[in-house]
Amino acid sequence: MRVTEKGQVTIPKAIRDKLGIQPGSEVAFIEVKNEVQLVNCDLPKTLEARRKELQQHLVAARGTIDTMGMNGKDYVDWLRGPRDDLDTD
Numbered sequence: 001m002r003v004t005e006k007g008q009v010t011i012p013k014a015i016r017d018k019l020g021i022q023p024g025s026e027v028a029f030i031e032v033k034n035e036v037q038l039v040n041c042d043l044p045k046t047l048e049a050r051r052k053e054l055q056q057h058l059v060a061a062r063g064t065i066d067t068m069g070m071n072g073k074d075y076v077d078w079l080r081g082p083r084d085d086l087d088t089d
Contacts, residue, residue, distance in 0.1 A: 011038065019043075032056060 019040045026041040
């Protein structure tokens with residue numbers, strides 16, 4: 001498939017039919033691990049599709065946070081900072 005000078009491509013009919021893409025449909029291109037996914041934004045996402053998408057984002061984010069050797073609770077406490085604004089009486 002060739003890309004035009006304007007960056008356009010023709011979505012094959014079989015894919016348009018499978019995704020329910022019609023003239024005027026809103027679509028999105030999502031980059032996932034050096035690949036591009038075409039998503040029909042007009043269709044409501046099923047719970048399973050939302051779960052799968054969240055899982056992909058979590059896998060991609062894994063290992064990107066430096067907790068400086070702290071466990072989860074200590075790291076969150078460090079992020080929140082001192083609680084000087086709370087009354088202890």
